[in-house]
Amino acid sequence: MSTIDREGPVPPYRQIADILRQRIADGSIPVGRAIPSLVEQEREFGVARDTLRKAAKVLRDEGLVETVSGMGVYVTRVPEPTRSDS
Template sequence: MQVDSDDPRPPYVQVADGLRRAIQSGELAAGTKLPSGRELANQWGVALMTLQKAVDLLRSEGLVYSQQGRGVFVAATDDQPRQLNVRALQEGLDDLRRRLEAVEQRLDTADKRRK
């Protein structure tokens, strides 16, 4: 996967088109986490900002979504089960629950020290 310098399309469009084809062919299935931005930029031979612009384009098309601190994932399409998105949401909620419990424990500990 490399950008073609003879292609008249901007590099970010070439990257987005390549990733879109992989998503539509099922090579990148719904719920799949994309490699990191740096990894994809290296694979495609583009700058990180170019890769981010390509991902932003795919996000605007609803083909991928981001989860803060977790990465970018392939979204389910109409012909793919939405269960994968539900699973991703559940994992996000579980992570938030664990983080909230840790914060509550720290607050309880701090409160006990003050008494």
């Protein structure tokens, strides 16, 4: 179970979006596959479905996932790697 910091400065939906984004980036959830269902995410993160929908919207707005009606939310691309100036 992934731990969400409910008292921290980052809202839970952002923390979940970050976790899912990382899983997409590292190939744990590959392009063409669905992210875990709301039921699975509820169990893992222990948050309300509204929070999970907000997290999916963040990823959708970034172009990483798309919703397929009646099927789920599918990964469409991997996030661009972040580059450091070192």
